[in-house]
Amino acid sequence: MTKSFTVKPLGPAIGAEVLDLNLDRIFDQETLADLDATLVKHETILLRVPDLTLEQHLAISDYFGEAEVHTFYPNLGKGFEKITLIDSKLGDRADMWHHDESFLASPPIITMTQAKILPPFGGDTCWISMTSAYDALSEPMKNYLEGLSAWHDMNGPMTTALRQNVVTHDRYLEVINMSKRHLHKLVKTHPVTGRKALYLSPTYTTHIDGLAPAESDAILSYLHAHCQHIKFVFRHRWSVGDMVIWDNRSVIHHAILDYQPHQRRMHRASVFDRSAIKK
Numbered sequence: 001m002t003k004s005f006t007v008k009p010l011g012p013a014i015g016a017e018v019l020d021l022n023l024d025r026i027f028d029q030e031t032l033a034d035l036d037a038t039l040v041k042h043e044t045i046l047l048r049v050p051d052l053t054l055e056q057h058l059a060i061s062d063y064f065g066e067a068e069v070h071t072f073y074p075n076l077g078k079g080f081e082k083i084t085l086i087d088s089k090l091g092d093r094a095d096m097w098h099h100d101e102s103f104l105a106s107p108p109i110i111t112m113t114q115a116k117i118l119p120p121f122g123g124d125t126c127w128i129s130m131t132s133a134y135d136a137l138s139e140p141m142k143n144y145l146e147g148l149s150a151w152h153d154m155n156g157p158m159t160t161a162l163r164q165n166v167v168t169h170d171r172y173l174e175v176i177n178m179s180k181r182h183l184h185k186l187v188k189t190h191p192v193t194g195r196k197a198l199y200l201s202p203t204y205t206t207h208i209d210g211l212a213p214a215e216s217d218a219i220l221s222y223l224h225a226h227c228q229h230i231k232f233v234f235r236h237r238w239s240v241g242d243m244v245i246w247d248n249r250s251v252i253h254h255a256i257l258d259y260q261p262h263q264r265r266m267h268r269a270s271v272f273d274r275s276a277i278k279k
Contacts, residue, residue: 014129015234016042032063050241061269095257098203108270114243119262130197154180197250
């Protein structure tokens with residue numbers, strides 16, 4: 001129990017619900033610090049806050065770092081440019097396992113999403129603890145991965161989106177020409193907890209640097225299958241007003257696309273580390 005609210009764990013490896021949160025105190029540093037500590041411990045936290053205002057949403061994101069004005073998705077407009085609109089009616093969806101924007105040199109550290117319009121069925125989101133997945137690897141595999149790096153590339157999902165007619169050819173070329181691609185270590189150390197986590201996803205990770213293609217493909221295939229074991233997963237069935245905050249440094253997620261032709265609209269803020277921005 002924190003000073004500001006109570007916490008209910010939702011899974012053995014990842015996930016917790018924040019109970020008895022007083023939104024009138026959401027601007028208080030003590031409450032925000034308690035949310036931060038709860039997030040660090042459980043990696044993904046659920047807040048049932050249907051009355052959350054846009055100002056309060058921004059207050060939470062501003063505590064964690066610098067919220068982005070997203071390059072690809074629309075936002076809520078003047079004064080709320082840092083709240084991204086993810087709406088299936090606009091063709092926006094993320095039916096894939098991924099870290100948010102891992103193709104950047106310094107990806108967001110925290111992401112928070114609130115449900116605004118939900119379909120009558122489906123639309124769940126799942127999260128995987130990549131720290132727990134790393135911990136469960138054998139010692140020989142941990143030793144093998146140490147020091148290896150993998151490429152993360154925006155091109156793969158954009159090609160898929162083009163094939164599915166989700167984006168136009170002009171939009172595809174525009175994004176591809178941005179060269180959104182970066183090399184990251186396969187095993188990263190969390191800056192707060194010191195825990196090691198796997199850093200890869202089947203969406204953005206294309207290959208392991210320096211390995212023969214067959215070896216890289218085999219290792220990545222094994223790691224993807226290993227990470228998706230149910231014991232590392234937290235799955236949430238949304239209610240309108242739910243907000244989920246997750247640690248993008250050590251968690252991948254998947255918004256399940258099983259609700260068409262119905263609408264699913266979310267408000268999202270992705271937060272960058274201010275110290276990384278200054279560099």
